[in-house]
Amino acid sequence: MTIQEWFDKRKEAQIERRAKEMRGIEDANPGLWTKCVHCDTQILKTELEDNMMVCPHCDYHFRINARTRIAQLFDEGSFQEMFQNILPTDPIGFVDSEPYTSRLKKASDKTGLDEAVITGLAKIEGFGVATAVMDFDYMGGSMGSVVGEKVTRMMEKAIEMRIPMLAVTSSGGARMQESALSLMQMAKTSCAAGKLDKEKILYINLLTEPTFGGVTASFGTLGDIIIAEQGARIGFAGRRVIEQTIRQKLPDDFQTAEYLLKYGQVDIVSKRKNLRKVLANILDIHSSTTKNENRGN
């Protein structure tokens, strides 16, 4: 083995490890115990779940899916799903190593979802919000026509009801399989965010692990207030693309929520367990600007 091969192999192993980390807990042992991908400590799965999927030993925040996020973030029983009747199609007949239609089906089977975003109305400590929550497990949380449309409709709903909009993002970016139509979802959702802005409807972004590409470069960062969950990786270009372009090693904490806070790109970094409180505080202070003075209705 040459030194170069050794380095390549080592790099591959690193990438594999990182990929495992991305998948979080799902690929861990199916038994009662799991291992924290960050500190390697054995944790009881129930203990992890009770701790909002945050490692009780090292505070590592595992990536969570949209349903779990909804359950954690909103008042119990307050979430009313909307626009679940909007479903994906295969507009350009895309086939790579596998047809897009079969990827869609696999994603649905895997997640039990119809698309990479769940939209609806919800309450946080009694304050009503219109919300869109993305799910990374559905095709990497990628934004195609359905994600763009549902997010846009939810923003329009927020304007109609004059309640704040909360977008919870977790996405690799635009969905390649819908090509330019996906690219146009960036324009569409940004134009809709422009309407929120014009109508002075409070718009909050909650950036969660991971938020990249076309979502960062559109509705994901157009909020009046940008909150990032602790440890979340957020950026425009992926780490590997940057490394390949500049041929330099990147800082370990590059593109983390904390790194972005240091560079002035987000307003607040919050631990998962504090998110409800942080959001409720913001909604309370802003309640005079929205219909939320009717708290609890």
Next chain:
Amino acid sequence: MGVVLDFEKPIAEIQKKIEELKQMSAESGLDMAKQIQTFEKQAHDYKKELYSKLKPSQKLQIARHQERPKFLDYVNLLCENFIEFHGDREGMDDRAIIGGIAKFDGKPVMIVGIQKGKSTKENLEYNFGMPQPQGYRKALRLFRHADKFGLPIITLIDTPGAYPGIKAEETGQGSAIAVNLMEMSKLNVPIVAIITGEGCSGGALGLAVADRVMMLEHAYYTVISPEGCASILWRDASMYAEAAKALKITSSDLLQLGIIDAEIKEPLGGAHTDYEKTAKNIKTAILKAFDELEGLSVEELKELRYKKFRSMGEFIEQ
């Protein structure tokens, strides 16, 4: 002929023969006009045939051709009295995005575009047409100037994508593009955007939320570079030709999908073979677009622009 693309080699061969015949004719005094004419017709017919059915991957090569006209070439051919405005007012003048005021067909406009170089030296100056966040912010500053003084906006786009770098991330590459998408939808003046070469991803869209979006015949416009797409979906960047085909990146595909409003014809052999003719076609297309938009009130203009992007996307509604 400068750089010869691989698929153009047969034409180059015939042209070489023509040159040889011409030289022979001059040296020997023999009249070879007829033979030369035959070969010239042959070259032309072959070229016509070839260019009528270019593969997406071949269009990629033309769109990226080093000698393809760049933004400043178009500015010189399209406008009079161009005055460049520099900088984002926050510490940087990104050279990948250039813009300023000018006279276009005798009328004042704001023209902004992405600049690439034709040599390594130039490409280093313009960062290979890959803007930093500061470039998008400079563009927005110029758009606001146009908005304030009622100048129609022309944007010309030619980029392999927004720059993926450390500083770009630290200074908000994503949000710089996002803000442009949002703010362009609110501008009170007509906007015409043209993809002249590479229209890659958010980096291109950041200047393309326009009332009319047009593309040169051999330009391409896509959500991700075919190489990037191939390396993710095929796990092999060398599969880029397949990806280019699957992504539907050509002007005719995008016209059909309703992503662009018009295709602007290029001279036979591509824009690089005749700058003046290409610029003339672009000028005609811009004039037509401005003409169509002229009768609209500011409110109608903005409403139509919103609806244009609002209606994009295909899904099933049950």
